[in-house]
Each structure stands twice: as structure tokens, then as C-alpha cells.
Amino acid sequence: DPKIIQKPKYLVAVTGSEKILICEQYLGHNAMYWYRQSAKKPLEFMFSYSYQKLMDNQTASSRFQPQSSKKNHLDLQITALKPDDSATYFCASSQDTGLGYEQYFGPGTRLTVL
């Protein structure tokens, strides 16, 4: 059974719209993350959460807002979508923050903005 679920697998949106990417982990982990993989850049860290609190944000745009309704959920809301937002978004989790705690990745949501 998949331990990190991301929904949907594929998503097509129009410029200017808003979408929410879903991530749920069933590993019992306390920390969750979002990364982005686009054609132009290597995998980039976006956010980290620990015990549902934002720990680190390396996303310049406020159009990207993580939402954690439960400890094992970290959704990503993206507003005012732009074609440059087209990428595969990966959710990850780890038992805790700190060195030695491995990050495990979900299968990704591939977002295309037209």
C-alpha cells in the first residue's frame, strides 16, 4: 500500500485559476515537505512543516500556501496560476527534522498550466 498519497496524479489548470494539491502520509511521520521539479530546474525545496508548524519556506511567491489540517496532511494551495508553475510537485515526509531522518517522497502531482 502506498504510504504517501498525492492527489491528483495529473492536473491541468488555466492561467489565473487556483488549485489545491493533496498530500497524505501514513508513515506516522511528524515532518512533511513540498518540493517542485520543473523542466528548467532541478528538484527545489519549497516548504517544510514539523508538527503542523511551518519550519522553513524557500518559495518566493505568496501564491503558494501550504495547509495542514491534520498532522499527516500537508496540502499545497496555489493561486493565480501561471504557466511557469507547470511542474511536478512532490510531497515528502520524515520521522522528524534533523540530520539522520530520511525524507521519503510521494509519487508526485504533475501540474500543467495552460
Added chain:
Amino acid sequence: GEQVEQRPPHLSVREGDSAIIICTYTDSATAYFSWYKQEAGAGLQLLMSVLSNVDRKEEQGLTVLLNKKDKRLSLNLTAAHPGDSAVYFCAVRFYYNVLYFGSGTKLTVEP
């Protein structure tokens, strides 16, 4: 932020040969190093990680070497087989919860 260079971008080997992928990094405070495998259309699978106090680690046909002096990390797949065909990423961490990734190496293992 941390800069991670990975090479080669593409690597083709024959079944049974070794495949070596190299990453270099800039920050000497980098403390944790990982290798991930991404098969077509899939997420990232963690292969192996090492702390900065480890020079060499071997597991299941994979060897990770860390040269802190040269700030170089390598992954050696010994006796590669077609199932190893995928994109491989190195990732380094000096910040406690942020992974910095290399650009990836697409490995093709031909029968």
C-alpha cells in the same frame, strides 16, 4: 544556498558494467548526503544516505564514496542491470531539513 553539480547528465552502460555518478557541492558544512532513484513517471526512491563522518558505504550492489576534501560524492552501481535504468539524483543537506538536489543523471543499462 547550497550548489550541487551532478555529472554526467546521461550515462549508458552495458549490463554487468559499473556505472559511476558524481556530485560536487560547495558548502563545507554539508553534513548529510543521499542518493535517490526516480523511475519513469514515479516518485523518488531513497537508495542510501551517509553522514559526513562516513567515507564509504556499501549496500546491495551500491557504493557511496564521500571525499570531503574535494567536496565530492559518488555513487557506483556495480554490475548494473536493465532494472537499474532510471534517473539518479544526489541530494545534500547542511540545513537540517532542506535537501538540495543535483540535476540528475539518466542511466540506461543496455542488455
